[in-house]
Amino acid sequence: AEAAELRARLRAVRHTVLVLSGKGGVGKSTFSALLAHGLAADETKQVALLDIDICGPSIPKMMGLEGEQVHQSGSGWSPVYVEENLGVMSVGFLLSSPDDAVIWRGPKKNGLIKQFLRDVDWGEVDYLIVDTPPGTSDEHLSIVQYLSATHIDGAVIVTTPQEVSLQDVRKEINFCRKVKLPIIGVVENMSGFVCPKCKNESQIFPPTTGGAEKMCQNLNVSLLGKVPLDPQIGKSCDRGQSFLAEAPESPATLSYRNIIQRIQEYCEQHHFQEEKIM
Amino acid sequence: TLAERTNLAGVRHILLVLSGKGGVGKSTISTELALALRSAGKRVGILDVDLCGPSIPRMLRVQDSAVHQCDSGWVPVFVGQDKAIALMSIGFLLERPDDAVVWRGPKKNALIKQFVTDVAWGDLDFLIVDTPPGTSDEHISTVEALRPHQLLGAILVTTPQ
Numbered sequence: 001a002e003a004a005e006l007r008a009r010l011r012a013v014r015h016t017v018l019v020l021s022g023k024g025g026v027g028k029s030t031f032s033a034l035l036a037h038g039l040a041a042d043e044t045k046q047v048a049l050l051d052i053d054i055c056g057p058s059i060p061k062m063m064g065l066e067g068e069q070v071h072q073s074g075s076g077w078s079p080v081y082v083e084e085n086l087g088v089m090s091v092g093f094l095l096s097s098p099d100d101a102v103i104w105r106g107p108k109k110n111g112l113i114k115q116f117l118r119d120v121d122w123g124e125v126d127y128l129i130v131d132t133p134p135g136t137s138d139e140h141l142s143i144v145q146y147l148s149a150t151h152i153d154g155a156v157i158v159t160t161p162q163e164v165s166l167q168d169v170r171k172e173i174n175f176c177r178k179v180k181l182p183i184i185g186v187v188e189n190m191s192g193f194v195c196p197k198c199k200n201e202s203q204i205f206p207p208t209t210g211g212a213e214k215m216c217q218n219l220n221v222s223l224l225g226k227v228p229l230d231p232q233i234g235k236s237c238d239r240g241q242s243f244l245a246e247a248p249e250s251p252a253t254l255s256y257r258n259i260i261q262r263i264q265e266y267c268e269q270h271h272f273q274e275e276k277i278m
Numbered sequence: 279t280l281a282e283r284t285n286l287a288g289v290r291h292i293l294l295v296l297s298g299k300g301g302v303g304k305s306t307i308s309t310e311l312a313l314a315l316r317s318a319g320k321r322v323g324i325l326d327v328d329l330c331g332p333s334i335p336r337m338l339r340v341q342d343s344a345v346h347q348c349d350s351g352w353v354p355v356f357v358g359q360d361k362a363i364a365l366m367s368i369g370f371l372l373e374r375p376d377d378a379v380v381w382r383g384p385k386k387n388a389l390i391k392q393f394v395t396d397v398a399w400g401d402l403d404f405l406i407v408d409t410p411p412g413t414s415d416e417h418i419s420t421v422e423a424l425r426p427h428q429l430l431g432a433i434l435v436t437t438p439q
Binding site: 022023024025026040054056057061101102103104105106107109132134135136137138140141163165167168170172173174175178179201234237266 | 292298299300301305308329330331333337341375376377378379380381382383384386387410411412413414415417431437439
């Protein structure tokens, strides 16, 4: 009966993309936010951004929605809208104060994630993007389990170039394989820094074992792109603005846009193939 | 229990390294702190309770090590230049380094309790406990298991943004 409820709610979702890492602090939320903005630039598309990082929800701040609350209506919880076609849900909206710690064990976190899927009135959605916390635990198992009521197009896995990140990301890739979650590809963030003054390039996080490129080759997954470090990215996130809109000329923006396009193409192709089969 | 009293009884100070945020340098700081304290002549141990993303073994170049059992429990892996820093991490229990530990809370809690009570730490001046990001199972279980012992306090790590 529960599965049926979830299926009904998620029936109107065309594409679902999970944003994962194994490692914390590599830019999952940043990427999720920009992916959402990028997809919503097409006003004919309805985009939903679901933040299931219960302990460290970054999405409200990054989307400029801090302090917003969730309203209930007859049809369920209403997402918080950034644009008419871009709705957001996060535990951040349920806290009385932004510094309140959510100190919950797994089962309670799972319960809230299920509520987010069952009780939020997303309406018709072209793209549902799910931002996750680092790791391979309750949140990840639960989201894959609950979303089996609809289908997940795939996962985008985010990393940075250094081996300490890659070693966690390989585990995440194995997690995806274990739960049969298709991998759309890997994004390498913080991939080099170009000084705005002297234009010299530095490797702030040197890829001592070949970076994401080598890892993708070895594990036969797609490298969607590399995004250089740009201090404006962090600033835009802190101010709740879209970096793509604030710094349209940045090489990082170009990288992000290319990656977003590749994800879009993957989803559209996937859908086309499914329709062909049917 | 008797085992609990034995295994942590010789540890003078226990320090937790926390953040809320991932990727800010908890494991890096834990490692550097351990090495610095060791340089200063202290007896040091590191307990890595990040079960999904254990970074400490690689940072101390022992990612290929395995752990053994003795009468009082698990024997930690000894690391550092003089092999005198005691380290326990789930990294040592994996069959392959890329194996994902895909566990829900209860299973993580059980292992953390074991790590706290069943590792034969011996006599240490400092036991540094490295944690994963968040405020969830690992953190609750670690603090609960360590509370009856000599818990000095927590160091919080962040980045500027």
